[in-house]
Amino acid sequence: MLSYISAKEAAEKWNISQRRVAILCSEERISGAMMVGNMWIIPANAEKPIDKRTVRYEKTHKVELKPFVKWVGGKGQLIEEIEKMLPSDGEKILTKYAEPMVGGGALLFNVISRYQFDELYISDINSELINAYIAIKQDVEALIERLNEMQMTFLPLDENGRKYYYYNVRDKFNTVKLSDSTSTEKAAYFIFLNKTCFNGLFRVNRKGLFNVPMGSYKNPTICDAENLRNIHGALQNVTIVCGDYSLSKSFIDGETFVYLDPPYRPISKTSAFTSYNSDAFDDNEQIRLAKFIDEINATGAKIVLSNSDPKNVNPEDNFFDDLYKSYRIHRVSATRMINSNAEKRGKINELLICN
Numbered sequence: 001m002l003s004y005i006s007a008k009e010a011a012e013k014w015n016i017s018q019r020r021v022a023i024l025c026s027e028e029r030i031s032g033a034m035m036v037g038n039m040w041i042i043p044a045n046a047e048k049p050i051d052k053r054t055v056r057y058e059k060t061h062k063v064e065l066k067p068f069v070k071w072v073g074g075k076g077q078l079i080e081e082i083e084k085m086l087p088s089d090g091e092k093i094l095t096k097y098a099e100p101m102v103g104g105g106a107l108l109f110n111v112i113s114r115y116q117f118d119e120l121y122i123s124d125i126n127s128e129l130i131n132a133y134i135a136i137k138q139d140v141e142a143l144i145e146r147l148n149e150m151q152m153t154f155l156p157l158d159e160n161g162r163k164y165y166y167y168n169v170r171d172k173f174n175t176v177k178l179s180d181s182t183s184t185e186k187a188a189y190f191i192f193l194n195k196t197c198f199n200g201l202f203r204v205n206r207k208g209l210f211n212v213p214m215g216s217y218k219n220p221t222i223c224d225a226e227n228l229r230n231i232h233g234a235l236q237n238v239t240i241v242c243g244d245y246s247l248s249k250s251f252i253d254g255e256t257f258v259y260l261d262p263p264y265r266p267i268s269k270t271s272a273f274t275s276y277n278s279d280a281f282d283d284n285e286q287i288r289l290a291k292f293i294d295e296i297n298a299t300g301a302k303i304v305l306s307n308s309d310p311k312n313v314n315p316e317d318n319f320f321d322d323l324y325k326s327y328r329i330h331r332v333s334a335t336r337m338i339n340s341n342a343e344k345r346g347k348i349n350e351l352l353i354c355n
């Protein structure tokens with residue numbers, strides 16, 4: 001007699017999500033799978049179907065791109081782990097890439113250096129950051145000229161001279177920041193401040209004014225002209241949007257690889273480094289994001305989401321395990337780059353959640 005296993009058991013056996021099993025059953029890709037009541041049952045001896053999704057590797061060696069800003073929560077360290085989740089052995093090509101909370105774009109720049117996507121979409125709620133992406137895409141030579149001038153003036157100065165120059169640029173940035181237009185001049189101030197301020201932080205006060213003090217870098221590279229030109233080239237087929245991640249829904253479909261890296265849920269009460277702008281990303285925001293992920297999961301997109309692991313601090317905290325119980329949750333080790341207490345930098349687990 002044929003024996004059956006549940007979708008949950010098949011998901012565990014094949015190391016894919018329960019939702020994916022249900023989709024494969026409904027697409028009739030598991031021979032002998034049956035719906036009983038509202039649940040799928042699967043013959044215990046069924047083979048795992050080959051994942052039809054895949055991405056194309058760039059065959060020619062392209063130039064390596066680096067993020068043009070230092071960004072809190074930058075994902076440089078997790079790239080290898082995230083890359084393992086790019087499906088690579090299937091038939092259906094993933095032709096689109098979406099990163100709706102792009103930040104400094106550590107994964108984006110790695111991905112566009114190495115894989116071929118026909119269409120890409122990036123967005124962020126931080127309008128100054130997005131203004132810089134747009135300036136690089138549309139007006140890179142003017143941006144480079146401006147950054148070069150600033151670099152040549154700033155670097156030879158002594159400490160007092162640098163302070164005077166830095167706070168002057170900060171004031172000018174805050175003046176143009178309040179006019180909500182996009183501009184290359186504003187992008188140049190933004191990149192200069194990012195390269196010279198304390199830890200590359202972007203923090204604003206209640207009035208929306210950037211208030212990070214000067215950092216103490218000896219010889220910061222303010223204008224990396226070669227990298228900016230390379231990014232300019234790579235951004236030409238990228239749609240750049242300033243706004244909420246949910247706007248990406250109209251772009252995402254079954255051919256899309258989506259990477260979402262929201263502001264971290266603070267792992268302790270003292271590490272609330274999530275204020276990239278005035279709105280905090282609280283638990284209600286995490287829940288809204290999880291609902292959005294359910295919506296895009298239904299399109300057949302391949303999704304990877306990263307977040308902090310609350311179990312680092314409280315092993316009983318099941319917030320994300322509960323929120324994403326029908327997805328696969330991987331715990332990977334990383335070193336936190338910015339902590340309110342520098343001595344507390346160290347290895348902790350981060351979450352990679354995928355469908």
Ligand SMILES: C[S@@+](CC[C@H](N)C(=O)[O-])C[C@H]1O[C@@H](n2cnc3c(N)ncnc32)[C@H](O)[C@@H]1O
Binds near residue numbers: 100101107276
């Ligand atoms: C952890 S950072 C992303 C870091 C990025 N992965 C990197 O490598 O630099 C989170 C980003 O989400 C953005 N963000 C916060 N709320 C958002 C929202 N509702 N919609 C889109 N972006 C948002 C923040 O401005 C920030 O840049």
